[in-house]
Amino acid sequence: MEKQPRDSRKGPVPREVPPAVRLLLAMALMNALLYLCLGRVFISPQHYSGNPGHCPYGHFKIGQMKNCSPWLSCEQLRTEVRQLKCAGEGAVKRVFLSEWKEQKVALSRLTSLEMKEDFLHGLQMLKSLQSKHVVTLLGYCEDDNTILTEYHPLGSLSNLEVTLNLSKYQHMNTWQHRLQLATDYVRVISYLHRSPLGTLVMCDSNDLPKTLSQYLLTSNFSIVVNDLDALPLVNHSSGTLVKCGHRELHGDFVAPEQLWPFGEGVPFDDDLMPSYDEKVDIWKIPDVSSFLLGHVEGSDMVRFHLFNIHKACKSQTAAERPSAEDVLDTYQKVFNSLRDTVMSQTREML
Numbered sequence: 001m002e003k004q005p006r007d008s009r010k011g012p013v014p015r016e017v018p019p020a021v022r023l024l025l026a027m028a029l030m031n032a033l034l035y036l037c038l039g040r041v042f043i044s045p046q047h048y049s050g051n052p053g054h055c056p057y058g059h060f061k062i063g064q065m066k067n068c069s070p071w072l073s074c075e076q077l078r079t080e081v082r083q084l085k086c087a088g089e090g091a092v093k094r095v096f097l098s099e100w101k102e103q104k105v106a107l108s109r110l111t112s113l114e115m116k117e118d119f120l121h122g123l124q125m126l127k128s129l130q131s132k133h134v135v136t137l138l139g140y141c142e143d144d145n146t147i148l149t150e151y152h153p154l155g156s157l158s159n160l161e162v163t164l165n166l167s168k169y170q171h172m173n174t175w176q177h178r179l180q181l182a183t184d185y186v187r188v189i190s191y192l193h194r195s196p197l198g199t200l201v202m203c204d205s206n207d208l209p210k211t212l213s214q215y216l217l218t219s220n221f222s223i224v225v226n227d228l229d230a231l232p233l234v235n236h237s238s239g240t241l242v243k244c245g246h247r248e249l250h251g252d253f254v255a256p257e258q259l260w261p262f263g264e265g266v267p268f269d270d271d272l273m274p275s276y277d278e279k280v281d282i283w284k285i286p287d288v289s290s291f292l293l294g295h296v297e298g299s300d301m302v303r304f305h306l307f308n309i310h311k312a313c314k315s316q317t318a319a320e321r322p323s324a325e326d327v328l329d330t331y332q333k334v335f336n337s338l339r340d341t342v343m344s345q346t347r348e349m350l
């Protein structure tokens with residue numbers, strides 16, 4: 001069969017478009033495309049929500065696993081997990097980068113039997129609080145004092161500056177990503193304050209480095225809490241308050257109600273020390289956030305917009321401090337409004 005000529009329609013022959021007009025048309029098209037894409041560029045990566053791996057209680061799924069696996073037993077921990085090297089250490093646990101079925105995992109070992117009570121409390125909390133806010137539990141063995149969790153190669157929040165200075169992650173070193181991290185941190189606190197077990201206080205946080213060391217930075221730049229060894233329960237309706245440890249605390253990182261109230265003339269006595277509630281965590285938020293915001297272009301603008309809520313967090317009267325939920329809400333509003341401002345400024349420039 002004979003092929004039809006390409007343009008068999010009759011009509012006037014189109015005139016050649018001058019090159020300058022073509023260039024202008026191409027530029028207009030590029031601008032339109034950029035304008036449309038901006039909305040996507042300025043929206044931060046969505047944080048994963050839901051249970052890790054969406055597995056039933058007592059099961060987990062990490063990495064490329066297709067199915068949920070039950071928590072590993074003592075026997076499996078002894079035979080299937082290969083300990084590689086030390087990845088971190090605290091007062092309660094020594095943590096080893098390890099391997100299980102060709103996957104990197106974190107094996108925590110109790111450092112000293114004196115700390116067994118804290119270790120078991122941490123394990124109980126890990127088991128009960130499995131969610132997107134908490135490191136994924138893979139197994140445990142009380143007889144051997146071991147806990148197996150998902151390994152996070154970027155380590156704890158103490159490493160944040162080092163990580164963000166690596167060329168691989170420099171593109172994440174923006175006020176947007178840093179504010180998202182601060183928001184994530186407040187989200188974890190909010191989760192603990194409204195946990196399935198009740199209102200839990202993050203007690204293992206008497207100074208900034210200690211606080212940072214309890215949270216891990218995941219590879220997709222969100223935050224999970226890792227160390228749940230000191231999470232006492234507040235019950236407002238029964239009047240149950242808490243104390244973070246039995247020793248005297250000092251400094252202005254901890255909330256004022258955590259300090260010995262009777263002056264230097266009276267020696268510290270734990271029995272006389274008044275107890276307090278979850279608002280001690282709220283007092284610490286501005287300091288942790290300020291660390292997470294760091295010193296990049298735009299950090300101070302964010303600090304300025306968070307000034308009022310942070311001032312409220314630092315109320316001397318605990319009851320006047322906002323809830324973690326209120327702080328979270330403000331952080332999200334500030335993020336959205338700053339993102340919209342930057343987006344409309346960029347559009348105006350185009």
Ligand SMILES: Nc1ncnc2c1ncn2[C@@H]1O[C@H](COP(=O)(O)OP(=O)(O)OP(=O)(O)O)[C@@H](O)[C@H]1O
Pocket residue numbers: 087088089090091092093094095106135149150151152153155156204213214216226227229
């Ligand atoms: N799953 C993990 N992936 C990567 N690093 C980890 C993991 N778990 C723990 N680490 C590293 O080990 C350090 C110590 O862990 P952890 O805070 O659980 O110990 P700890 O003895 O309970 O601490 P503390 O002295 O606060 O009681 C962490 O700060 C972190 O650097």
Ligand SMILES: [Mg+2]
Pocket residue numbers: 090204213214227
């Ligand atoms: Mg710790």
